[in-house]
Amino acid sequence: MYKILLVEDDESLGYLLSEYLKMKQLDVVWEKNGTKVMAIMEQNLFDLIVLDVMMPHTDGFALASQIKDKHPNIPFIFLTAKSLKIDVLKGFSLGAIDYLKKPIDEEELVARIMAHLSRLEKTSPVPPQDDIIPIGTYDFDSRNHMLLHKGDSIRLTARETELLKHLIQHKNNLCSHKDILLGIWGNNDYFNRKSLNVFITHLRKHLEKDPTIKIENVHGRGFILKVGH
Amino acid sequence: MYKILLVEDDESLGYLLSEYLKMKQLDVVWEKNGTKVMAIMEQNLFDLIVLDVMMPHTDGFALASQIKDKHPNIPFIFLTAKSLKIDVLKGFSLGAIDYLKKPIDEEELVARIMAHLSRLEKTSPVPPQDDIIPIGTYDFDSRNHMLLHKGDSIRLTARETELLKHLIQHKNNLCSHKDILLGIWGNNDYFNRKSLNVFITHLRKHLEKDPTIKIENVHGRGFILKVGH
DNA sequence: AGTTTCATTAATTTTTCATTAATGGAATTA
DNA sequence: TAATTCCATTAATGAAAAATTAATGAAACT
Numbered sequence: 079m080y081k082i083l084l085v086e087d088d089e090s091l092g093y094l095l096s097e098y099l100k101m102k103q104l105d106v107v108w109e110k111n112g113t114k115v116m117a118i119m120e121q122n123l124f125d126l127i128v129l130d131v132m133m134p135h136t137d138g139f140a141l142a143s144q145i146k147d148k149h150p151n152i153p154f155i156f157l158t159a160k161s162l163k164i165d166v167l168k169g170f171s172l173g174a175i176d177y178l179k180k181p182i183d184e185e186e187l188v189a190r191i192m193a194h195l196s197r198l199e200k201t202s203p204v205p206p207q208d209d210i211i212p213i214g215t216y217d218f219d220s221r222n223h224m225l226l227h228k229g230d231s232i233r234l235t236a237r238e239t240e241l242l243k244h245l246i247q248h249k250n251n252l253c254s255h256k257d258i259l260l261g262i263w264g265n266n267d268y269f270n271r272k273s274l275n276v277f278i279t280h281l282r283k284h285l286e287k288d289p290t291i292k293i294e295n296v297h298g299r300g301f302i303l304k305v306g307h
Numbered sequence: 308m309y310k311i312l313l314v315e316d317d318e319s320l321g322y323l324l325s326e327y328l329k330m331k332q333l334d335v336v337w338e339k340n341g342t343k344v345m346a347i348m349e350q351n352l353f354d355l356i357v358l359d360v361m362m363p364h365t366d367g368f369a370l371a372s373q374i375k376d377k378h379p380n381i382p383f384i385f386l387t388a389k390s391l392k393i394d395v396l397k398g399f400s401l402g403a404i405d406y407l408k409k410p411i412d413e414e415e416l417v418a419r420i421m422a423h424l425s426r427l428e429k430t431s432p433v434p435p436q437d438d439i440i441p442i443g444t445y446d447f448d449s450r451n452h453m454l455l456h457k458g459d460s461i462r463l464t465a466r467e468t469e470l471l472k473h474l475i476q477h478k479n480n481l482c483s484h485k486d487i488l489l490g491i492w493g494n495n496d497y498f499n500r501k502s503l504n505v506f507i508t509h510l511r512k513h514l515e516k517d518p519t520i521k522i523e524n525v526h527g528r529g530f531i532l533k534v535g536h
Numbered sequence: 537a538g539t540t541t542c543a544t545t546a547a548t549t550t551t552t553c554a555t556t557a558a559t560g561g562a563a564t565t566a
Numbered sequence: 567t568a569a570t571t572c573c574a575t576t577a578a579t580g581a582a583a584a585a586t587t588a589a590t591g592a593a594a595c596t
Contacts, residue, residue, distance in 0.1 A: 153426070163412060170418035175426060176405070183392060189399035197382070197404060197426070235542060252451045272584095273544055279586060295584065296452055297552055298465055464553060502555060508575060524573065526563060 080125040080195050081105040081264065085115055085141075086157065087133045091182065095128070098184045102192065112136025116144060121267060123260040124152055126194060128187075131158035131169070142172050153194060157182060211246055214288035214305055218242060225284055232284055237262070241277050245293065245303035254300040309354040309424050310334040314344055314370075315386065316362045320411065324357070327413045331421065341365025345373060353381055355423060357416075360387035360394070371401050382423060386411060440475055443517035443534050447471060454513055461513055466491070470506050474522065474532035483529040 082099055086092035087110050096108040109118055112133045127145065131138030142154060155176040156169045169177040176190055210226075211218045217226040223239045225232040234242065240262045245253060258274060259266040278293055278301060285291045290306030311328055315321035316339050325337040338347055341362045356374065360367030371383060384405040385398045398406040405419055439455075440447045446455040452468045454461040463471065469491045474482060487503060488495040507522055507530060514520045519535025 163415065166412075166415050167418055170415075170422050173422075175422055176419075183395075186392065186395050189396050190405075193399050193402075193404055237543065250451075269545070272546085275584060276544080276586085278584090282585090294462075295552090296462075297583065299452065302451060466554065498556070501557090504573060505555080505575085507573090511574090524562095526572070 079103060079105050080198075081123065082107070082191070083115070083118065083122070083124045083127045084108045085112060085127065085133070085138075086110065086130045087112070088130070094184055095182070095187065098188050099191070102188055104191075112138070112141055115141060116148070119145065119149060120256070122265045125198065126191065127152060127154040128191070129154050129156055131156050131160060131165070139168060139172060142169075142174070146173050153198075155191070155194070157187075213246060213249075214285075214291040216285065216288060216291070218246060227287055234284070235280075237277055238280055238284070241274075242281055245281075245301065249303050249305060252296055252300055252302050256300075258300065308332060308334050309427075310351065311336070311420070312344070312347065312351070312353045312356045313337045314341060314357065314362070314367075315339065315359045316341070317359070323413055324411070324416065327417050328420070331417055333420075341367070341370055344370060345377070348374065348378060354427065355420060356381060356383040357420070358383055358385055360385050360389060360398070368397060368401060371398075371403070375402050384419070384423070386416075442475060442478075443514075443520040445514065445517060445520070447475060456516055463513070466506055467509055467513070470503075471510055474510075474530065478532050478534060481525055481529055481531050485529075487529065 082104050084092065084096055084099070084106055086095065086108065089110075092108050092110060096106045099106045107118065107122065107124075109115060113136060129138050129142060138156065138158070142156070145152065145154065153175045154173070155178065156174050157178050157180065158165065158169075159180040161179040166177050166179075175194055178187060178190070211220070215227060218224075219226060220239055220243050223234045223236065225234055225242075241258070244258055244261060255271060255274065256266050259270050263270045263273070278295075282293055285293070292304045294302045294304055296302060311333050313321065313325055313328070313335055315324065315337065318339075321337055321339060325335045328335045336347065336351060336353075338344060342365060358367055358371060367385065367387070371385070374381065374383065382404045383402070384407065385403050386407050386409065387394065387398075388409040395406050395408075404423055407416060407419070438448070438450055440449070444456060447453075448455060449468055449472050452463045452465070454463055454471075470487065473487055473490060484500060484503065485495050488499050492499045492502070507524075511522055514522070521533045523531045523533055525531060
């Protein structure tokens with residue numbers, strides 16, 4: 079299920095579009111106020127952003143370049159009444175993947191969004207061939223949600239597996255709360271952060287048989303999986 | 308260098324577009340006859356196809372689905388005078404990644420093509436940036452909040468890390484109280500200045516194993532991190 | 537329906553760390 | 567050299583963050 083951020087101040091168009099997109103099984107967050115976008119993006123991981131260029135108090139182009147700075151890999155589409163050629167070109171030069179002129183045809187917008195999303199699946203970083211990864215005296219089999227240790231095997235739950243995978247992928251490097259939560263939970267709020275702590279405890283318990291493996295906390299930042307070489 | 312197939316029967320538009328695309332360093336093959344397309348594709352590997360829907364003797368939609376059958380991974384863009392909504396939707400349902408209505412603006416088409424092509428490139432995973440800075444016999448790993456010294460590692464707190472980073476960035480140069488406090492604490496008052504002193508002490512303690520590293524005070528001004536060559 | 541599994545939420549204890557306080561030493565100036 | 571301001575250090579404080587254990591409830595099985 080894809081998650082879309084729709085930034086549109088116009089009540090009726092915004093409502094129409096978000097309903098259309100929801101009909102297509104998309105998870106839509108509709109934000110009317112451009113100034114809140116950066117904050118929302120700290121809390122959520124989106125697959126695509128649809129951005130109205132002309133909004134009160136907000137320059138859509140400026141907002142787009144802010145987004146691009148902080149989240150360079152999230153594609154965005156401009157929506158605008160500005161059909162001046164120079165603006166279209168500006169939109170693309172900012173990195174837009176599409177640019178639609180008002181009046182917007184909802185069905186066409188949805189078709190375009192679906193086209194872009196289906197391309198994501200093809201080009202997205204190849205599903206990493208999950209072999210069995212050795213870690214200390216353990217072997218981690220992420221495909222089968224298992225942790226093997228000297229003959230006996232420990233079953234991991236889905237969350238435990240994802241979290242351990244994330245930590246292993248960044249072995250010996252700090253994984254920020256934010257990245258972990260956005261990557262695994264999809265959003266970053268107070269409760270999920272509590273949940274993360276619980277799973278860290280679980281993983282520590284699972285990994286305690288090899289004392290050279292440690293999941294260390296970096297106060298206020300996140301966690302590091304350290305493995306003695 | 309990307310290779311583009313342009314299928315367009317109209318002489319003047321075809322010429323214009325192919326010249327524009329060549330100007331962008333693209334390798335363009337311009338074919339006027341839709342019936343020859345499949346044969347050409349046997350001989351060449353294209354990154355993108357631009358396809359006019361309305362051509363004599365050829366139904367662009369039918370051609371597109373033939374292409375898609377044989378080469379499912381090559382993206383294509385429709386060019387057409389048919390601006391009927393039903394046709395636009397048909398275009399996308401056939402798997403088009405874009406659909407432009409005539410009259411075509413060459414620059415916009417080029418911008419859209421470039422946008423699509425640049426998305427192709429974005430497949431590289433994570434740029435593992437190493438920002439470990441050597442300082443004397445230490446190595447400072449600011450990302451992980453660590454100071455490494457001959458095998459063992461010292462964990463730094465958030466403030467310690469920021470302060471050391473600031474000092475290192477201005478190695479051998481005076482860092483004024485004011486700049487440090489404004490840069491790290493955000494404001495420069497009596498109490499934060501006291502705090503700064505405490506952290507300077509912490510850093511001195513952490514760095515004491517290399518006597519060539521000194522954090523010197525400049526009375527009434529600030530601090531200098533001095534590192535023996 | 538009954539059971540199991542598991543993510544989430546809650547409640548509690550423990551730890552971490554920036555700040556503040558207190559004290560004595562150093563540099564500067566009169 | 568006396569007075570004053572500035573710095574260095576150690577320790578105390580308190581708030582926020584993290585760890586742990588337990589409780590809850592929904593979904594997937596039997």
